[in-house]
Amino acid sequence: xxxxxxxxxxxxxxxxxxxxxxxxxxxxxxxxxxxxxxxxxxxxxxxxxxxxxxxxxxxxxxxxxxxxxxxxxxxxxxxxxxxxxxxxxxxxxxxxxxxxxxxxxxxxxxxxx
Amino acid sequence: xxxxxxxxxxxxxxxxxxxxxxxxxxxxxxxxxxxxxxxxxxxxxxxxxxxxxxxxxxxxxxxxxxxxxxxxxxxxxxxxxxxxxxxxxxxxxxxxxxxxxxxxxxxxxxxx
Numbered sequence: 001x002x003x004x005x006x007x008x009x010x011x012x013x014x015x016x017x018x019x020x021x022x023x024x025x026x027x028x029x030x031x032x033x034x035x036x037x038x039x040x041x042x043x044x045x046x047x048x049x050x051x052x053x054x055x056x057x058x059x060x061x062x063x064x065x066x067x068x069x070x071x072x073x074x075x076x077x078x079x080x081x082x083x084x085x086x087x088x089x090x091x092x093x094x095x096x097x098x099x100x101x102x103x104x105x106x107x108x109x110x111x112x113x
Numbered sequence: 114x115x116x117x118x119x120x121x122x123x124x125x126x127x128x129x130x131x132x133x134x135x136x137x138x139x140x141x142x143x144x145x146x147x148x149x150x151x152x153x154x155x156x157x158x159x160x161x162x163x164x165x166x167x168x169x170x171x172x173x174x175x176x177x178x179x180x181x182x183x184x185x186x187x188x189x190x191x192x193x194x195x196x197x198x199x200x201x202x203x204x205x206x207x208x209x210x211x212x213x214x215x216x217x218x219x220x221x222x223x224x225x
Contacts, residue, residue, distance in 0.1 A: 006155075033213065035215070040199070040218075040220065041217065041218075042201075042215055042216060042217035042218060043156075043201070043215040045212070045213070045214075048212065059214075088153070090155055090156070092155075092156075092213075094213075099143070099144050099161060099163055099205075101146060101158035101161055102146070102148075102156070102158065102203070102213055103158070104148075104155030104156040104157070105155050106154055106155045107153070107154060107155050109153065
């Protein structure tokens, strides 16, 4: 069982609201990632972090921002949600090493109305 | 475009049959991994194959890797209804290790 948690699991929110999606892991992993995934579609990397105070934008441009103040915590924030942000957001982490697997949270399904 | 591309996009088989799906990638990799995703959930790691390996087994799973063709296959033998899920390949590139690139996935439906 992976020790990586995302909250909330489901969120329905109105346009213009500020939201933060939480992701926490208790495995002490340095590397953490946020992916965006539409139903039945591929995963797109939107943010990643290689450690505390390290954040990078991924391959897919996103209006969201992230922070990494603590190793275990990697929250994603949308300052002003829009319907185009409706999607599933998946958080993942991996341990140090070149041949290690990624552990995923259960995801947050966001709907902006 | 995405580093990894799976085919077929969808596969429907009956219990007991084998399911085979393929993944192609474009650049040099350190390893390739296969993940499974049940509907609306996160991904779960299935198996990892390193760039210097050609074949790997784990239970009913068999993975092959052909670096000359930049392709991998995942075989699920004697499938069960519980194998119904989407399967994704992920590559870890040699020049940006730790950064996973996922394909679009293969949706597998196993009917009893």
